[in-house]
Amino acid sequence: MKTTPNPSSATMKAVALAAGVSTATVSRVFTAPEKVSPTTRQRVESVAITLGYSTAPLFPRGITPRWRKVLVIIADVTDSFYSEIIRGIEMQASQQHCLITLVDCAHQSINRCLPETRGLPDDYDGLLYVGLSPSSLDRPPSLPSVVINEYSSDHDAPTLHIDNLSAAFNAVNYLIQRGHHRIACVTGPEDLAICQYRRQGYLQALQRHNLTLNPYFITRGDFTFKSGIAAAEHLLTLTPPPDAIFCHNDRMALGVMYRAKQLGIVIPRQLSVIGFDDIEESQYADPPLTTVAQPRVAQGEAAISLLITLMEGKPLINRSYL
Template identity: 50%
Template sequence: MDHKREMASATMKDVAESAGVSTATVSRALMSPEKVSALTRQKVEQAVLAVGYSPHALSRNLKRNESRTILVVVPDICDPFFAEVIQGIERTAAQHGYLVLLGDCAQQNQQEKTFINLIITKQIDGMLLLGSDLPFDASKEEQHNLPPMVMANEFAPELELPTVHIDNLTAAFEAVNYLLRLGHKHIACITGPENMPLCQYRLQGYIQALRRSGINVDSHAIIRGDFDFESGAQALDQLMNLSTPPTAIFCHNDIMAIGAMYQAKKIGLRIPQDLSIVGFDDIKISQYYDPPLTTVAQPRFQIGEQAMLLLLEQLNGNNVQSGSRLLDSELIVRGSTAAPKR
């Protein structure tokens, strides 16, 4: 009897027991996600995957062959940048009766089989990629057999997907140009991972701003970081040990900028009197740090919202052309930047 039960398909009751909620709550979370809290939805989503709940048990609309579920693939779920993007996705999805599953690409080796299984068993109707890569290997021909996909935050032309993002090159150019207008001549750059297209665009914006002002680009003043606090702090040490240390630093995200600010103060530098620092993203902590961080603000909620709306267009049978949908960014000037000392 127990063996037969193990072989049987998971039921809504199994999901409810795994999530620690009632079957009625499971039903609401799956069919009307806007009627339950985000925490409850997350518990139910995780339980669905944990017990292997069949897509046919999700009260699937058999006529249209829908699961009413989408998969959001996140490069690193611990990065606070993605919180508001995901919030924009979830709120828009809930308004249209869709459930959101989150997949963390930081654990891609372990997750790859799960992602593929969700597609093969038709447990998801579409995918939103918050990075520049598919979470599994697929040729261009094989991509045509995948569910509808939209990319948010990144732009990778080779994938030929509709994309929602900002103009990273121009945003970086304007941030560095602001430092130049303040009078800085020695401006360093702490970049993000080399394989990320947005980092390549931001680096080009930095280089173009310097060249436009007739300043030679010093490769030693460009340090590769990893979008975390530690790499920002380590890069600061390297830069301040140059024969001509920078008077200003442009960072590819706020996390590295805050790491650099922390390390600068640790070695006795005053910000912005001795060193100006600019970040990118305008995450919440940037306005509460000491001093508050000058940074490029991205409309993160709108990026998620617009990406979900694009995906809904495809799910409703409309033809959505690939290419870039640009949203506006804005340089927010705060206390971490000032003119250099004479």
């Protein structure tokens, strides 16, 4: 007997999964079909009919809701750390009737790429900075703005971030409790506030346990795999070498592990390594990398919610959101 799908059980996410597209694409099919290729539109519509998906929630009382346009400026769109943040942004944006435009600033300054973005600022309703600070701009646009993962006192935009100092402190404290006393630190760029807080957390953990700081145990990287290799080359040739290394991100930690293995050092028996961020690649290391996890999807979702509050002209109580 043929059964009819129950419309109430079909969701936008289910349609997206079945059609092999994002939820944002499903939304565009039913609200701005001219923005979707005919082939994709036909596939999504076919899946929606099969699943019994109803577009009624998108059109309350026959009125199409206004879709806001949000510009998302990303430090490096190819960096796997940002992928989960972007996913959270897109998931929440599709539910809140926001169209997302991504701008990558990895290979050009934010001051150069932003003015060249079509329609800015007149054609956009809000702005998200991901891994960047509005203070990096000579003239920040006068748009409702939210910053993700780059807290600074140099701007007034509300910021979503974790407590980097406490997270770093806990990571180093964990190493100390495991019996390590020669703990090195591979920092990120010193001009980034998050790196300053993580470095401070490292120092406070040493001080809490009355461990003497070896200045040669602090070396600077740039968040890349190669800089992790270079840091390990320096640290592991010291006498005595560190018995544990805390890195400001996972990419550098993976570089440290790679070079340590080349030197014949067994992890974790001879050297413990802790990263930061919990990117997907960390679980495929051998052994899997111990790392500090960040709620990146939740950060992306919360950023859209905060931005909508600002775009609606409502005041925010706080400037910093952990």
